[in-house]
Structure formats: C-alpha cells, structure tokens
Amino acid sequence: MTTSLIILAAVIILMAMSIRIIQQQRVAVVERLGKFQRLMHPGLNLFIPIIDRVRVYHDLRIQQTNVPPQSVITRDNVQVLIDTIVFYQVVGPEQATYGIFDYVLGVRNITTATMRQIIGNLELDETLSGRERISAEIRTALDEATEKWGVRIERVEVIDIKPPLDIQEAMDKQMKAERNRRAIILEAEAAKQDMILRAEGDKTSKILRAEGDRASVELQALGEARAISDVAEAEKRRIQLLIEGGLDERVLTYKSFEALEKIAMGPANKIFIPTTAVETMGSIGAIGEMLKNSGTVGKA
Secondary structure, three states, rough: HHHHHHHHHHHHHHHHOOOOOOOOOEEEEEEOOEEEEEOOHHHOEEOOOOOOOEEEEEEEOOOEEEEEHHHEEEOOEEEEEEEHHHHHEEHHHHHHHHHHHHHHHHHHHHHHHHHHHHHHOOOOOHHOOHHHHHHHHHHHHHHHHHHHHOOEEEEEEEEEOOOOOHHHHHHHHHHHHHHHHHHHHHHOOOOHHHHHHHHHHHHHHHHHHHHHHHHHHHHHHHHHHHHHHHHHHHHHHHHHHHOOOOOOOHHHHHHHHHHHHHOOOOOOOOEEEHHHHHHHHOOOHHHHHHHHOOEEEOOO
C-alpha cells in the first residue's frame, strides 16, 4: 500500500514537472541533455522532466536599459557627462541565449564605446546641439552588433549632456547676453516700425484730406457752372417765349408804363423820366397825353 502511494505521488510529481505554462509575450528556451531542443511559446507546454530543462525565459516586450553617465571629451578638449538610455527588444530568443553571455551588458558597452568615438569628433557646441545625430549614430552601431544576438534596437535617447560647471556658467552668461541683445533689437525694430506706420498714416491722411478738398472745390465749381447754364437757358427760353408771343416795341413800352404807374403810386409825388422816354411814350397817343397832363411827370 505504501509503495503504491509512493509510486502514485511520483507519477503526480512527474506529471506536474512535465507541464509548463508560458505567459503572453514570454518564451522559454528548452535544452535536452544540455543541447538546444526547442522554444516553448505562450500557453500550455509539455516536456520531459529531468531530460529536458528550461535554460532561460525571455521577455519579448520592448525593454529599456540605462547606460550609466559617461564622461567623454569633445574634440575641443571639453569634458562632458552624457546620460543615455537604450530601448531594445528580443526578436531571436535562441540567438539571445547562445549568441552572447549578457546582451544587456553588450548593449551598454557598445553604446559607451560608440558614444566616446562620436563625441571625440565633435566640438562642444556640436555636441550640445547634436543629440539626434548622436542617437542615430549609436543606434546604427548597435544594430550592426546586436543583429546576430537576436536583439533589435528600437530607440536610443541621449537624456542629458552636462558640461563642466565653469562652462555652464559661461554659457549662461552668453545666453543672457544674447537674450538682452535680441530684446534690444526687437525694441528698436518695434520703434522703427511704429515711426514708419505713423508717418504712413499721416501721409495718407494728408493725401485724403487734399483729395477731399479738391473734390469739394470741383463739385462747387461744377454746381455754379450748372446754375449759370440753367439761368442762361431759362433766359433764352423766356426770350424765345416772348418772341413767340408776338411782343413788339409798343407792348414793351406799355409794360414800362404800367411799371411807372405803380412807382407813381408810391410815397414820391414826382417822378423824373428822361425826355426821350416821354417822347417815346407819347408816340402811343392817349397814354402820352395822359402823362403830360397829369403833372406827375417831369422832364429831366
């Protein structure tokens, strides 16, 4: 009975040991008697206990490793401290297991060596402004080396570049001086633009005022000319109507007499009329006699 229980327990233990559950985005490298046998992928996997064993588990997600800050010297002999981070992914679990002892350490070392080589060919200003270039060159160097390791470099980022303290202070002073210079230039440009705009506004105002005055004078002259033309036209029309109505010299003389009569009815008791006018009026008969006898008309 005891032997049976022991055998049953051993069977259960062996069955438990022969089952492996692999999580998503993970893979296991299986060796049989010390040699690579196969990969176990996510899910339920069976293998032979004691004969087979899992050499290592790989995480297939994108991972990152921080390269410790490195002190490097630029081409103009300035020592800077550079902090870098590398994003990578295991795409070949077998190569990552057998191609290199520690691919993370390899990535860090290659990053450090490549960074020293790149920075050594750049001056300080180029180093400070060339982060993208440095990152791209490091990634290219890593791709060439890590391809046979089953590791793909996703991204390389230069996090920080720190020059010496005295260089930082000098750069701060230079930056402040440059900002002050730009501020002065901007103020001068603004003042210049203000003066130009004011002058242009004054010029435009004077031009518009002069054009308005000229237009006003022209309109006034045009109105006066049109009024004179209208008066002349009306006078011409009146004369034409008089001629068409048959008015001759005698009618005009009679009309003149009517006017003189109205004048005589005014406050003056004598009206002096030129002799020639009286003779002319007398030429129309009774009217002339009436004027002579009325005593209201004198000869001048």
